[in-house]
Amino acid sequence: MEELIEYILQFGDLNQQQIKLIANKATELQLQKGDYFSEAGKTPRQVGFILEGVLRVCYFNNKGEEITKYFVDENHLIVDYQHFQPKIEATEYVEAVTDCKLLIFSKEDWEDLSKTILIWDAIVHKIVQKALTEKLERRSPLVDQDATTRYLSFLEKFPKLANRIPLSYLASYLGITQSSLSRIRKNIS
Structure with a gap:
C-alpha cells in the first residue's frame, strides 16, 4: 500500500x-x-x-x-x-x-x-x-529506427524488463519477427 x-x-x-x-x-x-x-x-x-x-x-x-x-x-x-x-x-x-x-x-x-x-x-x-x-x-x-537500434534502445530504457518478458512479445512490441530478434541478440552479444 x-x-x-x-x-x-x-x-x-x-x-x-x-x-x-x-x-x-x-x-x-x-x-x-x-x-x-x-x-x-x-x-x-x-x-x-x-x-x-x-x-x-x-x-x-x-x-x-x-x-x-x-x-x-x-x-x-x-x-x-x-x-x-x-x-x-x-x-x-x-x-x-x-x-x-x-x-x-x-x-x-x-x-x-x-x-x-x-x-x-x-x-x-x-x-x-x-x-x-x-x-x-x-x-x-521506434518509428524511425532500424531493428537493432530499437532493441538496444529498449534495453537502455527498460533494462529490468528484457529478461522478464517472452521474446515473442518483445519482438511484437519492436515490430519485428522473433527470428529477427534472435539474430539481433546473437549479433550484439
Whole structure:
C-alpha cells in the first residue's frame, strides 16, 4: 500500500484521512501469467496499481496477428482509461506477462474517490498526462529506427524488463519477427 500512496503523492498532497480512504477502497488482486486484467469486447471496470509483475497491452490487427503496444511494470497504474471513463467496450487486452500482484479499485470506488477527495480529479489528470507522455516516448523513436537500434534502445530504457518478458512479445512490441530478434541478440552479444 505504501508504494501506491507514494505514487499518488507525487501528483498532489493528501491528508491522512484521504490517504486512509484510498487505502480502504483498494483491494488486492493476484493475476497468474496469461490472465487478463481487462479484455477487448468488455467494458473495463477497474483501475489497478501494479505491486509485482509485468502486464502488456495488446490487440489483434486485421490479419489476426497479435500486436504488443507496450508493457507496464511495478509502481504504475494500469487502466484502459479511454474506455474506462466513458464505460465503453475496450478494443485491447491487458494481459499478465508474469504472475502479478495488484491493488485494484472498482469503477464505483474510483468514482467515490472523485466525489470525496476534492483534488482527486486533478491528481488523476496529472497521472494520465504522465502516462500518455511516457507512452509517446516509448513509441515515437521506434518509428524511425532500424531493428537493432530499437532493441538496444529498449534495453537502455527498460533494462529490468528484457529478461522478464517472452521474446515473442518483445519482438511484437519492436515490430519485428522473433527470428529477427534472435539474430539481433546473437549479433550484439
